[in-house]
Amino acid sequence: MSDTPPVRYRNTVLYDRGGQRTVGDVLLHADGRSSPSNGDEDVLEDIDGSKRLITRSFQNWHTHLAMQLNARDFSDGFPLHRWLNEAIFPTEARITPEYVRMGSRCAAAEMIRTGCSFAADMYFFPHVTGQVLTEAGLRGLVGGPVSDAALPSHPDAASALEELDGLLATNDEDDLVQYAIATHSVYLCSEETLQRASELAEKRKGRLHIHVSETRKEIADCHAKTGLYPVEYLDSIDFFQPGTICAHASWVKKNEIRMLKKHEATAVHCPSSNMKLACGGTLSVPAYMDAGVDVRLGTDGAASSGNGLNMQAE
Numbered sequence: 001m002s003d004t005p006p007v008r009y010r011n012t013v014l015y016d017r018g019g020q021r022t023v024g025d026v027l028l029h030a031d032g033r034s035s036p037s038n039g040d041e042d043v044l045e046d047i048d049g050s051k052r053l054i055t056r057s058f059q060n061w062h063t064h065l066a067m068q069l070n071a072r073d074f075s076d077g078f079p080l081h082r083w084l085n086e087a088i089f090p091t092e093a094r095i096t097p098e099y100v101r102m103g104s105r106c107a108a109a110e111m112i113r114t115g116c117s118f119a120a121d122m123y124f125f126p127h128v129t130g131q132v133l134t135e136a137g138l139r140g141l142v143g144g145p146v147s148d149a150a151l152p153s154h155p156d157a158a159s160a161l162e163e164l165d166g167l168l169a170t171n172d173e174d175d176l177v178q179y180a181i182a183t184h185s186v187y188l189c190s191e192e193t194l195q196r197a198s199e200l201a202e203k204r205k206g207r208l209h210i211h212v213s214e215t216r217k218e219i220a221d222c223h224a225k226t227g228l229y230p231v232e233y234l235d236s237i238d239f240f241q242p243g244t245i246c247a248h249a250s251w252v253k254k255n256e257i258r259m260l261k262k263h264e265a266t267a268v269h270c271p272s273s274n275m276k277l278a279c280g281g282t283l284s285v286p287a288y289m290d291a292g293v294d295v296r297l298g299t300d301g302a303a304s305s306g307n308g309l310n311m312q313a314e
Helices: 080-092 097-113 126-136 157-169 191-204 216-226 230-236 254-262 271-276 285-290
Strands: 007-015 021-028 034-036 045-048 058-063 116-122 139-146 177-183 208-212 245-248 266-269 294-297
Touching: 058 245, 058 266, 058 294, 097 116, 097 126, 116 126, 126 139, 126 157, 126 177, 139 157, 157 177, 157 191, 177 191, 191 208, 208 230, 216 230, 230 254, 254 285, 285 294
Parallel strands: 007 045, 058 116, 116 139, 139 177, 177 208, 208 245, 245 266, 266 294
Antiparallel strands: 007 021, 021 034
């Protein structure tokens, strides 16, 4: 039990983790517990909670936190692949660790302001973002990017995976931040790279994070190259590990949804991003839930959502 005094909220409504409602004066303890207040406890703060609702914080299951600075609301009006190739990738070629630190700090502040305590991130220099989230008291699953193309942080996929091997070896379930392997997509990662990433995730018992079936172009290109759609292709090369995070997963067939269920994957719905980048479709939440697939919500990055990191807007 923490020695930190609780915070008192007066005249408020609180929903606890079990969905139980408390109306009136409550104490919030440092370990996450809540209890009724009789008004005379020693507290850290005494806050008027009138017109406030206290509930569990949001979790952002797909985002690019440090894009707060270099690309927020950048090149509005471009569809995804033009946006990436003409606007984002050229800008990101100049990204540095210090830039990621500043962007991640801005993102952490926005998370706190909008009631979000966890982010599944995918961006360069993951150890920097991990440090920032830890310093801010936030939780994160921070994915280091893997791509066959040269990245600001690594010249190739092999060097990225080598660094991630070391980072994943440090994962401790008691820490606020865990590290993951963020293979960008089927169009920026070769079959060999995807398989090596999967093998590393299995070795380190880590999670994979990937953009998948985000646009009609992506699935058409994948089918033309492999004869399979993206989820089918990833299944055929034994990419999936339990808990693989599949961002977007909008353009999928029914059999692909069943594959994601079979592999215990998580599908992340990013509605604002899909609409801003003219992806032409969004994840079918009812279809996924009917199939028993774990579905989460994400903002994508501040650059691609148009709503910053505000989970309430999603």
